[in-house]
Amino acid sequence: MTIPAIVCSGLWKIFGTRKGKALAAARDRGxxxxxxxxxxxxxxGVADVSxxxxxxxxxxxxxxxxxxxxxxxxxxxxLIEPTAGEVxxxxxxxxxxxxxELRTLRSETVGMVFQHMALLPHRTVYDNVSLSLELRGKxxxxxxxxxxENLKLVDLSGWGERYPDELSxxxxxxxxxxxxxxxxxxxxxxxxPFSALDPLIRRQxxxxxxxxxxxxxxxxxFITHDLDEAIRLGDRIAIMKDGKFVQVGTPEDIVTAPKxxxxxxxxxxxxxxxLVTARKIMQPRDSIAxxxxxxxxxxxxxxxxxxxxxxxxxxxxxxxxxxxYDGSEPAGVVTRRALFSGIQGVISSPKAVSGLKSGKIxxxxxxxxxxxxxxSSGRSIDMDTAALSAHSDEGKK
Numbered sequence: 001m002t003i004p005a006i007v008c009s010g011l012w013k014i015f016g017t018r019k020g021k022a023l024a025a026a027r028d029r030g031x032x033x034x035x036x037x038x039x040x041x042x043x044x045g046v047a048d049v050s051x052x053x054x055x056x057x058x059x060x061x062x063x064x065x066x067x068x069x070x071x072x073x074x075x076x077x078x079l080i081e082p083t084a085g086e087v088x089x090x091x092x093x094x095x096x097x098x099x100x101e102l103r104t105l106r107s108e109t110v111g112m113v114f115q116h117m118a119l120l121p122h123r124t125v126y127d128n129v130s131l132s133l134e135l136r137g138k139x140x141x142x143x144x145x146x147x148x149e150n151l152k153l154v155d156l157s158g159w160g161e162r163y164p165d166e167l168s169x170x171x172x173x174x175x176x177x178x179x180x181x182x183x184x185x186x187x188x189x190x191x192x193p194f195s196a197l198d199p200l201i202r203r204q205x206x207x208x209x210x211x212x213x214x215x216x217x218x219x220x221x222f223i224t225h226d227l228d229e230a231i232r233l234g235d236r237i238a239i240m241k242d243g244k245f246v247q248v249g250t251p252e253d254i255v256t257a258p259k260x261x262x263x264x265x266x267x268x269x270x271x272x273x274x275l276v277t278a279r280k281i282m283q284p285r286d287s288i289a290x291x292x293x294x295x296x297x298x299x300x301x302x303x304x305x306x307x308x309x310x311x312x313x314x315x316x317x318x319x320x321x322x323x324x325y326d327g328s329e330p331a332g333v334v335t336r337r338a339l340f341s342g343i344q345g346v347i348s349s350p351k352a353v354s355g356l357k358s359g360k361i362x363x364x365x366x367x368x369x370x371x372x373x374x375x376s377s378g379r380s381i382d383m384d385t386a387a388l389s390a391h392s393d394e395g396k397k
Contacts, residue, residue, distance in 0.1 A: 005219040011085035016042030047243035060234030068243040111180035126160035150178040279304040282332035299323035
C-alpha cells in the first residue's frame with residue numbers, strides 16, 4: 001500500500017496566552033472562532049483539520065483572507081508548531097524531529113515558495129537558485145549545473161548572471177520556484193505564489209506550472225484565494241473557512257455538488273465547459289434496454305474524461321445521441337437533454353423513459369434545463385425518449 005506523502009491528523013492552532021483553555025473550549029464545547037476571540041482573547045487559526053495528500057498529487061487549499069490556509073501550510077514543514085494534532089511526512093511524525101532532522105526536512109524533503117520570494121539582492125540568479133545546494137556543501141560546478149537545469153525548467157535560461165532587481169515580478173516568482181526545486185524535494189509547498197501578479201502573467205505562470213508539474217511530478221500543496229486558479233491547477237481542492245475545511249473534492253465534484261451555501265456561492269460563476277466531464281452527464285450503458293450494440297457502435301463517440309466543450313463539438317456534427325467510452329469499453333450515452341442540462345448546471349441521473357432506469361435530478365446551479373420539445377403535431381415529448389426511440393430497434397418497428 002502506498003504511504004501518503006502528507007497526513008495531517010486533528011490539527012489545531014490557536015494563538016494567544018490562554019491557548020490551552022481556548023483549545024478545550026473549541027474542541028469540547030464547540031466554540032467558534034469569534035467566541036474564542038471574545039472569551040479568551042485568542043485567535044483560532046486552524047480548527048481540527050485532517051487530510052492526506054498522495055504522492056504526485058496537486059492539492060489546492062482555497063480560502064479567503066483570514067481563513068487559515070497560510071497558517072495551515074506552515075505546519076507542513078514546522079515553521080509553525082501546532083497547538084494539538086500531528087503532521088506526518090512520508091509516514092514520519094515531524095513534530096518529533098530533532099533540530100538537525102528538521103533542518104534536513106526543510107532543505108531536502110520539503111521545499112517552499114512564498115508569495116514574496118525574498119530573493120537575496122546581492123546574489124545572482126544562479127546563486128539564489130543554488131543556495132540550498134551551497135549550504136549542503138556541494139561544489140561550485142555542481143551548484144551551477146543544477147541551477148542551469150532548473151532555470152531551464154522555468155524558462156529562464158540565459159538569466160543566471162542577472163540580479164533580482166533586473167527581473168520582472170513574474171520572473172522573480174519563477175526564480176523562487178527554481179530555487180525550491182533545486183534541492184530536489186519530494187514535496188513543494190506554494191503559498192499564493194502568483195497572487196501579486198497581473199492576471200495575464202498569472203495565467204501564463206499557471207500554465208508553466210502545469211507543464212512543469214507533468215515533468216517533475218512533485219507532491220504539491222498549493223495555497224490560493226482564487227477558485228479559478230484552484231480549479232485549473234488542483235487534482236483536489238479543499239475549501240477553507242474560519243480555520244476549518246468546509247469541503248474537499250475534485251474540482252468537478254466541488255462545482256457540481258457544493259456541500260453548502262458558502263461553497264455554492266463560490267462556484268456560482270464558474271464555467272462548466274472545461275470542467276464537467278462526459279462521465280458526469282451520461283446515462284450508463286447498462287441502463288439502456290432498447291439500444292442495440294450495433295446502433296451504439298454507430299453513434300459518434302467521446303471518452304468519459306472529455307469535457308463538455310468536447311462533447312458539444314461532437315454533438316454539433318449531428319445526432320441526438322453520443323456514445324461514451326471508457327478507453328475502448330462502452331460506458332454510456334449522452335442525450336441532447338443531458339448535454340443542455342450539463343451546460344446549465346443540472347446533472348440528471350437515468351430516468352424511467354424508453355428503457356432508462358429511474359433516478360433523480362441534482363441541480364447545483366442555474367435554472368432547470370428544458371426537458372421537452374414540441375412535435376409536428378403540437379404535442380410535447382421528452383427529449384430523451386425521442387432520441388432513444390429514434391435509435392432503438394423498437395422505434396423502427
